[in-house]
Amino acid sequence: MAHPECFPEVLELADRVAGTSGMLSYVGQSEAQEFIVGTETGLIYRLQKEYPGKRFYPATEHLVCPTMKMTSLERVFQALQKMQYVITLPEKVQRKARKALDAMLSLG
Numbered sequence: 001m002a003h004p005e006c007f008p009e010v011l012e013l014a015d016r017v018a019g020t021s022g023m024l025s026y027v028g029q030s031e032a033q034e035f036i037v038g039t040e041t042g043l044i045y046r047l048q049k050e051y052p053g054k055r056f057y058p059a060t061e062h063l064v065c066p067t068m069k070m071t072s073l074e075r076v077f078q079a080l081q082k083m084q085y086v087i088t089l090p091e092k093v094q095r096k097a098r099k100a101l102d103a104m105l106s107l108g
Contacts, residue, residue: 002038004103019104
């Protein structure tokens, strides 16, 4: 399984390309007992918890997003309350990000 934000070469090898919820559904519906997981390694803990009879392997040990680890529900809530963090990106970056988001949403 691979997340839509993976490199195209990885997506071509994947049996399933999906966002987090899509991966969870795929594992639940699959008869397979072992899965290679191409997304942030934090998902493996959740997969093991929800499907203890199945085995999960990270595509690489380097799929840790330090920025995601810093994000908490409380911090998101505070940022939205105060509207304190404004991020401005160049149009080219926005287009690429929108393309990735659209791809993820289309899979849901």
